[in-house]
Amino acid sequence: MRQALHGIPFVWYSFDDSDSRGVETMFERLLPHMRVNTIYDIDLNALKERGMRGIITDLDNTLVGAKEKLATPELVDWLNVVRDLGFKVVIVSNNNKTRVSAFAEPLDIPYIHAARKPANRAFRGALTVLDLPAEQTAVIGDQMMTDVLGGRRMGLHTILVSPISPGDEGIMTRFNRRLEKIALFRLRKKGLWPEEDRK
Numbered sequence: 001m002r003q004a005l006h007g008i009p010f011v012w013y014s015f016d017d018s019d020s021r022g023v024e025t026m027f028e029r030l031l032p033h034m035r036v037n038t039i040y041d042i043d044l045n046a047l048k049e050r051g052m053r054g055i056i057t058d059l060d061n062t063l064v065g066a067k068e069k070l071a072t073p074e075l076v077d078w079l080n081v082v083r084d085l086g087f088k089v090v091i092v093s094n095n096n097k098t099r100v101s102a103f104a105e106p107l108d109i110p111y112i113h114a115a116r117k118p119a120n121r122a123f124r125g126a127l128t129v130l131d132l133p134a135e136q137t138a139v140i141g142d143q144m145m146t147d148v149l150g151g152r153r154m155g156l157h158t159i160l161v162s163p164i165s166p167g168d169e170g171i172m173t174r175f176n177r178r179l180e181k182i183a184l185f186r187l188r189k190k191g192l193w194p195e196e197d198r199k
Helices: 044-049 073-084 097-107 120-130 144-153 171-189
Strands: 012-014 034-036 054-057 088-092 137-141 157-161
Touching: 054 120, 073 088, 088 097, 088 120, 120 137, 120 144, 137 144, 144 157
Parallel strands: 034 157, 054 088, 054 137, 137 157
Antiparallel strands: 012 034
16 A cells, blocks of 8 residues: 555645736645546546646656656556557656666656656756647656656646655655655645645
């Protein structure tokens, strides 16, 4: 059974992207447009209806656990559905080429390794690979500090999933999780994070 985000099970939340002040605070930039438990909970048809045509996805703890070397049969089936619906896909990972290429190449999915998310460069490269504008592209990942922040800065539709295997995360990710806790506290205080996520 997969662990839900921060230990709390959930399926789907959609957040209002409007800001009456016309300005996003630093913490609001960490707020995803949508939250789901796993990639399998994403309503792909609804995503398509929103005008999305491309998907930029993280690898570790988003598609598979950080120590899983290859795609699971369930993931392969999901990717086939994604492609059948006409979505283009690219993997953007902060991990090294050996890890990312060994995973992506058997799936025939283009990838960008050592991405240094949330830096813009890798996201721009992904949009070039997809040959799509940001407003037609969604980014899926398990980290607010990398996937959500980077995606929002680029104008992408951000989808946050819960990490598949938090116990396998590296030092930098664990550091990012501490920052996430601070961000979540501030977002809850501002009433921007659903109360259902409270322990």
